[in-house]
Amino acid sequence: MSLVETDDVEGGEILSLHQRILSDIRDKILSGAWAPGHRIPFEHELTAQYNCSRMTVNKALSQLAKAGLIERRRRSGSFVRQPQSQAAVLELHDIRIEVEALGLPYRYERLERLKRRSGAEDRALLGLSAPGPVLALEGLHFAGERPFALEQRLINLSAVAEADEEQFIDIAPGPWLIGRVPWSEAEHRIRAMAADETIADALDIDPGAPCLVVERRTWSAEHPVTHVRFIYPAESHTLVARFTPSQG
Amino acid sequence: MSLVETDDVEGGEILSLHQRILSDIRDKILSGAWAPGHRIPFEHELTAQYNCSRMTVNKALSQLAKAGLIERRRRSGSFVRQPQSQAAVLELHDIRIEVEALGLPYRYERLERLKRRSGAEDRALLGLSAPGPVLALEGLHFAGERPFALEQRLINLSAVAEADEEQFIDIAPGPWLIGRVPWSEAEHRIRAMAADETIADALDIDPGAPCLVVERRTWSAEHPVTHVRFIYPAESHTLVARFTPSQG
DNA sequence: CGTTCCAATATGTATATACATAATCGCCAT
DNA sequence: ATGGCGATTATGTATATACATATTGGAACG
Numbered sequence: 001m002s003l004v005e006t007d008d009v010e011g012g013e014i015l016s017l018h019q020r021i022l023s024d025i026r027d028k029i030l031s032g033a034w035a036p037g038h039r040i041p042f043e044h045e046l047t048a049q050y051n052c053s054r055m056t057v058n059k060a061l062s063q064l065a066k067a068g069l070i071e072r073r074r075r076s077g078s079f080v081r082q083p084q085s086q087a088a089v090l091e092l093h094d095i096r097i098e099v100e101a102l103g104l105p106y107r108y109e110r111l112e113r114l115k116r117r118s119g120a121e122d123r124a125l126l127g128l129s130a131p132g133p134v135l136a137l138e139g140l141h142f143a144g145e146r147p148f149a150l151e152q153r154l155i156n157l158s159a160v161a162e163a164d165e166e167q168f169i170d171i172a173p174g175p176w177l178i179g180r181v182p183w184s185e186a187e188h189r190i191r192a193m194a195a196d197e198t199i200a201d202a203l204d205i206d207p208g209a210p211c212l213v214v215e216r217r218t219w220s221a222e223h224p225v226t227h228v229r230f231i232y233p234a235e236s237h238t239l240v241a242r243f244t245p246s247q248g
Numbered sequence: 249m250s251l252v253e254t255d256d257v258e259g260g261e262i263l264s265l266h267q268r269i270l271s272d273i274r275d276k277i278l279s280g281a282w283a284p285g286h287r288i289p290f291e292h293e294l295t296a297q298y299n300c301s302r303m304t305v306n307k308a309l310s311q312l313a314k315a316g317l318i319e320r321r322r323r324s325g326s327f328v329r330q331p332q333s334q335a336a337v338l339e340l341h342d343i344r345i346e347v348e349a350l351g352l353p354y355r356y357e358r359l360e361r362l363k364r365r366s367g368a369e370d371r372a373l374l375g376l377s378a379p380g381p382v383l384a385l386e387g388l389h390f391a392g393e394r395p396f397a398l399e400q401r402l403i404n405l406s407a408v409a410e411a412d413e414e415q416f417i418d419i420a421p422g423p424w425l426i427g428r429v430p431w432s433e434a435e436h437r438i439r440a441m442a443a444d445e446t447i448a449d450a451l452d453i454d455p456g457a458p459c460l461v462v463e464r465r466t467w468s469a470e471h472p473v474t475h476v477r478f479i480y481p482a483e484s485h486t487l488v489a490r491f492t493p494s495q496g
Numbered sequence: 497c498g499t500t501c502c503a504a505t506a507t508g509t510a511t512a513t514a515c516a517t518a519a520t521c522g523c524c525a526t
Numbered sequence: 527a528t529g530g531c532g533a534t535t536a537t538g539t540a541t542a543t544a545c546a547t548a549t550t551g552g553a554a555c556g
Contacts, residue, residue, distance in 0.1 A: 016539060018539070018540085042505095042506065042507090043506070044506080053540065055542085056540065058508080058509095061507090062507095063314075072508090073506085073507080074547070074549055076506075076550080077507085078507085188487075190438055190487040191460055191486040191487070192441070192460040192482035208456065209442070210458035212438070212439055212440035232440075234439060234442070234458070237439065237440075264508080264510090266509070290535095290537090291537070301513095302537095303510075303511075304509080306538080307509095309537090310537095320536090322518045322520095322538080323517095323519035324536075326537085
């Protein structure tokens, strides 16, 4: 077999050895277990630890180096690099507030709630390296009688275990999460998209109609917390951001 | 030798084979020689072409795939992907820089230039209260051969009189304004829209196709300076903003 | 004591080989 | 025609091996 199952129990998903080494090390670094400056085990040590060839270890480490997480020095070993920061502005928008600002009654309605072990797509969206339990939620935000936005959300249960006990029937996960989990970083992606059948149906618009899609990933202390995708019908929504230059 | 010199003359720099394959292919893609959708030679063909092992070729292609430049499909081959641009909303975005970050040649082309006395619509867009002279500009930003964004701009000539002397034939008004007019505040509006006949025609897309619209108003010391509307085909563009909370 | 030089060591790159996996094409039977 | 099934093919992952290269620590020598 070219694919190897994780040795541990608990229904470990199948990962290539290369990916397993990669995510193990990345986790150690991102969790802070291995602080910046820490020397990563030598290739030959990892070779022994994972019982694999040096090429496999080398490929994983090279990838981490190219991603900027570690620095490799000949004859000395590989070391965790200092993290690099990025700054920005914009506000985490709360849809209830948006709707109420329009003078319309707000309502949230859950469409689906699914607990599952994270698949490859889930992990990509959340930025997770290892499989684990996630909560997949889908819900509709209403402004008056009309659907205002469709929300598709993933919550990393490893980071927010309490979410497992909440049903989110008519409470939106966004406000629930805020206050419970301090977020330290977020990333927004904004794009336009044509509504597919499913989306058009949920939002009560025509298939193919343009939508604004806002995706947000949130981290708390390096741990991915949630990924959320808001889909707005184009007519209903405009994002506004206002700013002044940071310096002068 | 583990390092190989390029076969060609002209003092070719010493590159690892892996890097040479990588950059060769990247060049072909970024130069446009291999358009999106083009099938890259199979691994065994590249193996023959570069006279190296499959592992070396594989490593290079895997890297390109991970970087998002190509897509690999089993049994079918490797294909050049549609380029995806990502811009930070927060930066006053300069489209030239976005395009060049994609490795594509940039070009600006003026479509229209019109000086007029501001009508009600112009004043609404600029945030002017009294009528006055404005310059209406329309132009296309190209990435390689393809239209990348359509720009519709209004310049308040009362605030920037020198703009009246500039023709903006192949210089985009954005870079021209920066440096001449210090801006103190900006407001962005972002929305999705279906392309109408005119826009579809300019951007070479289908009418009704979703577009991302970014509008920006800029002030300098309380005076409205310019209003600009960028219209991007949905496939080509995603805005990215990343931030940490200002306080905690 | 300091400088030079060599050997040891960890990473860098490449090879040939092997088998797994996914997708497709075409054959064959219904 | 058509729907399923096996062969083919390209990529995916891993192995063992080999030698190159940079850097460091220490031995040898003046």
